[in-house]
Amino acid sequence: MILSFGPAGTAAWALGLPTLVALLGYLAAALVGTEREAAVRGTLMTGWIAHALAIAIDIGGIGAPITGARFGFAPALSATMWLVLAVYAVESRFLPLAGVRRTLALLGAAAVLLAFLFPGELRPHALSRWAPLHWVLGIASYGLFGAAVLHAAMLNRAEQQMRHHEAAAPSGMPLLRLERLTFRFVGAGFIVLSAALLFGAWFAQPWRWDHKTVFSMLGWVVFAALLAGRRAFGWRGPLATRWLYGGAALLLLAYVGSRFVLEILLQRPPTL
Structure with a gap:
């Protein structure tokens, strides 16, 4: 068995909280109406920051029994989606990007959840x-x-x-x-x-x-x-x-x- 379904032990506790916060932030950003711009930006930024923390914990193998870097298909998708959301967050402050926020927020939530369920393989060296x-x-x-x-x-x-x-x-x-x-x-x-x-x-x-x-x-x-x-x-x-x-x-x-x-x-x- 190469990959366990979700992290175990200390790693699960370390990764679970930022994953939950990121999920809630992205889902809230997808559901909040466009007329509440401040709430949209706040929830999306909260999810994005928590997402970054989840990526650092997951790929860094924080809480794992051995020291090393962990990577796999789901962490790669998660990091990619985080970068796309970063581009959107910057551009949306200067350019009108209506019509994509809900889709990106839902994709971000899916990527965070997928990385939690399939955290990848830990490589010591x-x-x-x-x-x-x-x-x-x-x-x-x-x-x-x-x-x-x-x-x-x-x-x-x-x-x-x-x-x-x-x-x-x-x-x-x-x-x-x-x-x-x-x-x-x-x-x-x-x-x-x-x-x-x-x-x-x-x-x-x-x-x-x-x-x-x-x-x-x-x-x-x-x-x-x-x-x-x-x-x-x-x-x-x-x-x-x-x-x-x-x-x-x-x-x-x-x-x-x-x-x-x-x-x-x-x-x-x-x-x-």
Whole structure:
């Protein structure tokens, strides 16, 4: 048995309280009406801070019987969702982002609960001193591409509404601004993903062409083609967002998908 269902002992007490606070904060943010803006921001920020604490306790293995870092598909999803919510929290103070708050809050609640139920495998030692940097860069790229997908979804909805001659886009932002933000996140995510892959190749001895590596490289190729196509041919609209969704899906399969299959379906010890 590689993975227990939920943390046990001291770890459960350490992780349970911030998980509960994060769940309640996100659910409250999803349910509070838009007319109560201060309450929405307060509950969302409470959930976000508690979520950060839960991630630190879970990944850091605080309260576990041995010292080490714990990671898996659910903590990876949780950290990614936390980063996407961080982007939303910052942007929503300067730009109108109506119509996504409830969805993001519910996704945040789901990610927190999933990480509590499936906390991952505790690893006492990293394969290399560079391994933590590789993991951090990988999760950062997940978060940046997650933010790009969020903006692409708003962009698609806005374009559909304009085609149907509706007065206002759901985001409340001009399409060109949404498009620029989307590709800024794609560009930043591509740079961070490239660095993560380079560090991964550096410390991996020997190099393995496993599912994670193959899907990561395929995702990198898709994002490289998207950025090249936009620069050379001016790709935009549904064509560009389809490439973005495809690359994001490949990256999701690369780590989260492969770890889910190994940890939950096959009950086999995964490699990082």
